[in-house]
Amino acid sequence: MKDLTLPFDKALLDRIVAEHPTPFHIYDERGIRDNARALDDAFSWVPDSTGTPGGFKNYFAVKALPNPHVMRVLHEAGMGFDCSSMAELVLCERIGVRGEQIMFTSNDTPLHEYAKAQELGAVINLDDITHIDYLSNGLGMPELICMRYNPGPLREGNVIIGKPEEAKYGFTRDQILQGYKPARELGARRFGLHTMVASNELNPDYFVETAVMLFELAVELKEKLDIRIEFVNLGGGIGIPYRPDQTAVDYQRVSDGIKAAYDRLIKPAGLDPLRIVFENGRVITGPYGYLVTRAIHRKDTYKQYIGLDGNMANLMRPGMYGAYHHISVPGKEAEPADQTYDVVGSLCENNDKFAIDRPLPRIDIGDYVVIHDTGAHGYSMGFNYNGKLRSAELLLHPDSSVTKIRRAETLEDYFATLDVS
Ligand SMILES: *Cc1c(COP(=O)(O)O)cnc(C)c1O
Secondary structure (H helix, E strand, C coil): CCCCCCCCCHHHHHHHHHHCCCCEEEEEHHHHHHHHHHHHHHCCCCECCCCCECCCEEEEEHHHCCCHHHHHHHHHCCCEEEECCHHHHHHHHHCCCCHHHEEEECCCCCHHHHHHHHHHCCEEEECCCHHHHHHHHHCCCCCEEEEEECCHHHCCCECCCECHHHCCCCECHHHHHHHHHHHHHCCCCEEEEEECCCCCECCHHHHHHHHHHHHHHHHHHHHHHCCCEEEEECCCCECCCCCCCCCCCCHHHHHHHHHHHHHHHHCCCCCCCCEEEECCCHHHHHHHEEEEEEEEEEEECCCEEEEECCCCCCCCHHHHHCCCCCEECCCCCCCCCCEEEEEECCCCCCCCEEEEEEEECCCCCCCEEEECCCCCCCHHHCCCHHHCCCCEEEEECCCCCEEEEECCCCHHHHHCCCCCC
């Protein structure tokens, strides 16, 4: 079962809102830190390059929550960063993160982005076999290079990311067996192997199967081509329980399954020590973010509507994917959910609905309406359609104090790229 408790109550919200008007996203620092520690603890057995435990790392997918304040919290907790754009690389640079703390997993990559990644010393993860020459001719082959494997029909994928053979990412199986040798001839000396075949996946065994797939491939690369893979990157994609009846992925179960596969496949092949890394975004911050809004309208027509002061510019997932986000009404926890509402924003788009036919307690104008699980792919997917402005972001510290970590956009921001003075 999902944990439905909020890290703030109505009284604390009253205090926060007195200074920071709704709507805003607020992130729970304690929850983020505790979760980061739990993930690290589960994988504490993973060896580093010398064979000592401590070789595990999650490279937080910056696109999930590209805010330097949250990134600093994650970096303190031992995480690196997975980037796929210039802005994400520059965010790392601005907070003082460089080198192999950055994984550059991009696709359709322009040369100037590879140049920035190389300047920062990031681990470069190639999305396609043609990028070996593209990178080498344009900038030179780095000493450490990683390649992204797409198993195509050999793997089922899951609902959100779709079938691997229809995904635009990665090398085919033949290509991955052909890619490392030329990279070595061009000067690469250290090698990584990556895949990402799931998104928002809640089945822990799926990640064990992914590890088995990469372990077997690493063994094949050693035996057939004498390529020694030094790390496997299992990608992101660990899901979170958006719905109340769903259960969080048990990190320990994933780790135990991966360790058993490591002992069975990697050790006998002489590939130990092999580092294991992930690039999860959603599971790292998703459950620890909340979009706090207020009800500004109630509307009774063919259905009952609650109109919020937030809209899909603040959170795309329900409109874009039909995704479920749980909703709480602080102060009304004890009241029965005996109303059925569509909870909507103000865009001129009928899919600007945070919830459809949702049983909720009676909502009055002025009530807080809190939308759960907005800590990943929430603010960052926002947009300015209809001239809607993006909200502020707040960080809730363990002592219940709050820092504004991004101000809300203003009309001047919206007009900044126009000449209308
Ligand atoms: C989006 C993405 C991630 C993070 O995915 P989550 O579902 O947020 O864990 C990791 N790696 C790559 C290459 C991605 O595109």
